[in-house]
Amino acid sequence: MSFEELPKVYEPKEVEEKWLKRWLDARLFHADANGKGEAFSIVIPPPNVTGSLHMGHALNNTLQDILVRYKRMKGFNALWVPGTDHAGIATQNVVERELKKEGKKRQDLGREKFIERVWEWKKKSGDHIVHQLKRLGSSCDWDRERFTMDEGLSRAVREAFVHLYEKKLIFRDLYLINWCPRCHTALSDIEVEHQETNGSLWFIRYPTAPNPLLIKEGVPGEVIVATTRPETMLGDTAVAVHPDDERYKALIGQKLKLPLTDREIPVIADHRVDKDFGTGAVKVTPAHDFNDFALGNDHKLPRINIFTPDAHMNENGGDYEKMERFEARKKIVADLEEKGFLVKTEPHKLSVGHCYRCRTVVEPYLSLQWFVKTKPLAERALQAVRDGRTAFHPENWTKTFVNWMENIKDWCISRQIWWGHRIPAWYCEQATAPNPLLNKEGALGEVCPPIVARETPTKCPKCGSANLRQEEDVLDTWFSSGLWPFSTLGWPDQTPELKKYYPTSVLVTAHDIIFFWVARMMMFGLEMMDEAPFKDVYIHALVRDAQGQKMSKSKGNVIDPLVIMDQFGTDAFRFTLAALAAQGRDIKLSEQVIEGYRNFANKIWNASRFALMNLGEFDPAGPTVGANGHSPLHNTPYDHWILSKLRTTVAAVSSAIEGYEFDVAAKTVYQFFWHDFCDWYLEFSKLELSKPVLYQVLTTSLTLLHPFMPFLTEEIAHRLPGVTDGESVSKWAFPTTESVLPAASRKTAEADAEVVDLVISVIEAVRTVRGENRIPPSKEMMSKVFASSAARREHLKNWASVIQRLARTASLEILDKPAAPKGMAHVVIAEGLEVFIPLEGLVDFAAEVQRLDKEIGKLKSTVDSREKRLQDANFVTRADPEVVEEEKASLVGAKSKLARLEETRRNFAT
């Protein structure tokens, strides 16, 4: 197609649609486990099926795609495994919300029907996000798309669960866990988000029990406790003080009367109590506070649960039964006050835990749950990171990871929801207590132990009963995603894929899921596969809005990637994300920046149009090109110059991508293409053209750009002569320094490049004079160049006509001595290299002198007044020191500008 048929402005829409279809139809990104080439593999952080592509996904997948495309072009056997996550609670909540619109609850449907509904939703939503990933250009092996709840992965989950259970790394226990009263499920510690809140500290009087025999002299008749949660007092089973606290020593072991109830509770001593906080006495509620739970265990205190699963008072709440927890708080405080038990209330800041899925305040709640014993698993993960088998980039994340791993707690993996992997445990019906969510001690009273098995059991191995019931709970969604790097490759089967691609090369993710996901994959990978799941972990930034705010629906500052892609093109968008992906700083995304890179895409388009126009019927396989497709004839020094620039660009881009410096890589190609290739090489080419070099530089540039801008580069490539229909730039070989400029010709090329640099500097100097003096192009200028070195004078002589053309100067005189600057513009380029341009007739000297005089006059008076002010002792001593400093600085600036203007004026004066 000839260039006239190409639009002047790059239109991404059709181009993207066309190539996406072709790529997918050709299964271009399919990786063959038996194919050749060293393996390079990435598993996608599976997006949740709940929603659509957001900026975080866009960045995450753009970066992965750049890596995969780059490695593929480098000759690696590159595999990128795509897929989605069932996202337990999040998805269940979404579908529940849908149901609510129909006026239904999930209980109305029943478990089975509800799950069917979720699968329907999954089908719809999962396809949606997969389609969006494709639109982004993600070169995943779409034949291998997985879902965390598909059949294979379900098998992996069972295998992993049973394996851990058999190794006693999974256990079941009655324990205080984080409970979301809205989602009705347990949460792991990291699923709770803490938020600083303005609360109160209530001081409550607990009188000593009225046993006259025990009241001695000097023993206080009451203890005042301070609490942020007065409603939990109904579950108090002790008051704790520090053993060395003189105020309370005499009371230790005695009983106190619990206000609003008829219970009596003991005063206990524990060194964990802080004498300096509040009154030094703390109420102990083992069933509703994590500290108190631990304290209660050590002191064998009873646990009294006062809440129902939806955080209302239960039968232990006495008069307050059925009240919602915060209402109960109000009422209890009022009653305490009325009855004289409330001493005072102080404002108090505290951090309150919220459910990460629905923002409801989380309740510490006593229940029977499944846990993973993490310490032994974490130990191996730590070891792998310590000895560098897995490395974080940037490496400062290592510390975060290590710190967390070292202090890891057991992981609560059971969830009381319906959507997810049902735990592969069965209970013998007759022998099991009816309600697994028991509050009382001794709930684990099953006669027959749970049966944990890979295959669904038919009868109880202990008592032979066939009346078995599977565990109702499902697994934490992160349990299955923790297996992702190997479950997607076929584990537990020993597949060729697993052999070829595990461990994966790199995991690309944002820092917000290091604990949720990266840590779990490390633990499971080492435990199940005996090898860490990835060699590198690249942690990228979070995308924020132009003001640096986190994007959120409620703030209304969400920028939709799809809207951006429609507006500016996918390639421009991808390039922007890469260019902003500097390590260690979050990304502030604004449309203005994207527009800049849209312009870059257009620049590439037009430079290519120009090349196409000039290349004509050029045959790249023709005799001007060497056997390996390189080493064309380098006719001119500027051919050498551009190849030399291209060579360093190739080296810089490669090493930047290898080092995950996507911003450096992007900016390096940008600089080369726009400022070296377009601004200079193409301009030189208008004077004399070398088709082979133009062809080589353009195709090499397209190859360099391809990982960032796959659609545009593919489109242009297929308009070039010699590119056949079936091939794809994604399979071209990524250039090397040697392929661009073989070592044999490098020396000559670089010597030539130096000459071109000299020429460019002279052209720029002449242009500066024209610009600064506002000489229109229609007016001819004469230039003189003084060069102290004979070699330079020789080069300039040879290049005189090029300089004249590009600098728009009518003549170029080469001097071996500097000229007298009288009446001339004078530019010093470097030591021994100066440009002189007579301005006679080009600039109206009289007018210029007048203008200069005016400016000089203005400056002088400024300088005068400033000097005077600074000499004024009154001002210097009394004014704000900052203002004085500013004055001084601007005086210096004004003085030097004045000197420059005066010199110019002298040269113009006749």
Next chain:
RNA sequence: GGGCGUGUAGCUCAGCGGUAGAGCACCUCGCUUACACCGAGGGGGUCACAGGUUCGAAUCCUGUCGCGCCCACCA
């Protein structure tokens, strides 16, 4: 309370031991046969502050101030 990051041109950010950089915005000139989503030229910075190390510091060290984020059971 710990940990991490960050403060450089009007804005967004590179640079992290050797004469202050980019993009955008701004000003001037220009429709030169790829591109006005363009070209040429220009103005603009005591690199948060204070000490120190060094021949030399935006860059290293110490401290101060400002701004983020993460973790932690002080009721």
